[in-house]
Amino acid sequence: MESGDGALSATSLDESITSFFTSAPPLKESDNLRERVMEFVELNSTIAAGDGGHRKVVCVTSGGTTVPLEQRCVRYIDNFSSGHRGATSAEYFVKAGYAVVFLHRRGTIMPYTRSLPEDPLLECLELDGDSSIRVRQSCSDAVKKSISDHHAAVAGNLLLKLPFTTIFEYLQMLQIIAKAMKPLGPLAMFYLAAAVSDFYVPWQTMAEHKIQSASGPLDMRLVQVPKMLAILRKEWAPLAFCISFKLETDSKILLEKADMALRKYKMHMVIANELLTRKEEVTVVTVDGKIPVYRDKSQPDSDVEQPLTELIRNKHSTYIKNTNR
Numbered sequence: 527m528e529s530g531d532g533a534l535s536a537t538s539l540d541e542s543i544t545s546f547f548t549s550a551p552p553l554k555e556s557d558n559l560r561e562r563v564m565e566f567v568e569l570n571s572t573i574a575a576g577d578g579g580h581r582k583v584v585c586v587t588s589g590g591t592t593v594p595l596e597q598r599c600v601r602y603i604d605n606f607s608s609g610h611r612g613a614t615s616a617e618y619f620v621k622a623g624y625a626v627v628f629l630h631r632r633g634t635i636m637p638y639t640r641s642l643p644e645d646p647l648l649e650c651l652e653l654d655g656d657s658s659i660r661v662r663q664s665c666s667d668a669v670k671k672s673i674s675d676h677h678a679a680v681a682g683n684l685l686l687k688l689p690f691t692t693i694f695e696y697l698q699m700l701q702i703i704a705k706a707m708k709p710l711g712p713l714a715m716f717y718l719a720a721a722v723s724d725f726y727v728p729w730q731t732m733a734e735h736k737i738q739s740a741s742g743p744l745d746m747r748l749v750q751v752p753k754m755l756a757i758l759r760k761e762w763a764p765l766a767f768c769i770s771f772k773l774e775t776d777s778k779i780l781l782e783k784a785d786m787a788l789r790k791y792k793m794h795m796v797i798a799n800e801l802l803t804r805k806e807e808v809t810v811v812t813v814d815g816k817i818p819v820y821r822d823k824s825q826p827d828s829d830v831e832q833p834l835t836e837l838i839r840n841k842h843s844t845y846i847k848n849t850n851r
C-alpha cells in the first residue's frame with residue numbers, strides 16, 4: 527500500500543523489508559563477516575580516545591550498488607559513484623582517530639590510492655635488471671605516502687575494508703555491520719555515501735539464464751528497494767549518529783528532497799549534492815538549518831570532504847555529549 531507521496535505505509539514497509547531479505551540470495555560467508563566486524567568493533571570499543579572517551583567507529587559506505595537482471599548475471603543496472611567521496615572521507619575519519627568500517631563497491635576508489643596514477647602497478651613500477659622490480663622515481667613520494675598511511679590505518683585497527691557488488695550484498699552487509707555496531711550506542715556513526723539502487727528485480731522473478739535478445743523487446747518489472755534508513759534508525763542501531771546523502775541532477779528539487787529524507791527517515795544529517803558540482807560544494811541539511819560547505823578553491827589539492835568531515839565530527843561529538851547526559 528502506498529501513501530500519498532509514493533511512500534509505503536509502515537506495515538507495507540516492514541513487509542517489503544522482510545520480503546527483500548528472505549528472497550535475497552544468501553550472503554556468502556556471512557558468519558565470517560559478522561565475526562570480523564564484531565571483533566573490529568569490540569577491539570576498538572576498549573581503546574581510549576584522546577578526548578577522554580572511547581574510540582568512535584564510523585561505517586562509511588562508498589560506490590554504487592548493482593541490480594542483476596539474471597541470476598547467472600551477465601547484465602546488470604548500475605548506480606553511478608566513483609567511490610571518491612567515501613574513500614576520501616574514510617581517510618579523514620581515520621586521521622581524526624575514528625575506526626572506519628569501509629563498505630565499498632568492488633573496484634571503486636580505495637582509501638590512500640587517490641594520489642596514485644590510474645594503473646599504479648604498471649605506471650609506478652619498472653624492471654630493475656632481469657629479476658628485480660623498483661618504484662619509478664616520479665611515483666616514489668606518492669607510493670611511500672600511500673603505503674605508510676594505509677599500513678598505519680590497518681595495523682592500528684582503524685580500517686576494515688569490506689567489498690560488495692550487488693544491492694543484495696550491500697543491504698545484507700549493512701544490516702550485519704549495523705547490528706554489530708549497536709552496542710557502541712552514540713559512539714557509532716553511519717556515513718552513507720554509497721549510491722543505492724532504488725529499484726531491483728526480486729530473485730525469484732529473475733531469469734536464471736542470460737536473457738535472449740531473439741525473444742524481442744525486453745519487458746521487465748522492477749520493484750522498489752525498501753528504504754532501510756528507517757529500520758537502521760529504529761532497530762539496527764537506534765543510538766547511532768546517522769548521515770545519509772541525497773544526490774540529484776536538478777538543483778531545484780535537491781534541498782527539498784534532502785529535507786524530506788531528513789524528516790522521514792529521522793536522519794541526523796542529510797548531505798545534499800548535485801552530480802556536476804559534488805566535488806566543489808555540498809549542503810549539510812539538519813533540523814536546525816542548512817549549512818553550505820565548499821572546497822577551498824585557493825588550494826589546488828583541496829577537497830570538500832575535509833571541511834565536511836570536520837563539521838560532521840563536531841556535530842557527532844555534541845551528539846555524544848547530549849546523548850550521554
Ligand code: 9Z3
Nearest residue numbers: 607608609610611719720721722771772773
Ligand atoms: C552521494 O550522493 C555521493 O555524494 C556521490 C559521490 C555518489 C554523489 P563519488 O563516489 O560521488 O565521489 O563519485 N551518495 C548517495 C546517493 C544516493 O543513492 N542517495 C539516495 C538517494 O539520493 C539516498 S540513500 O535517494
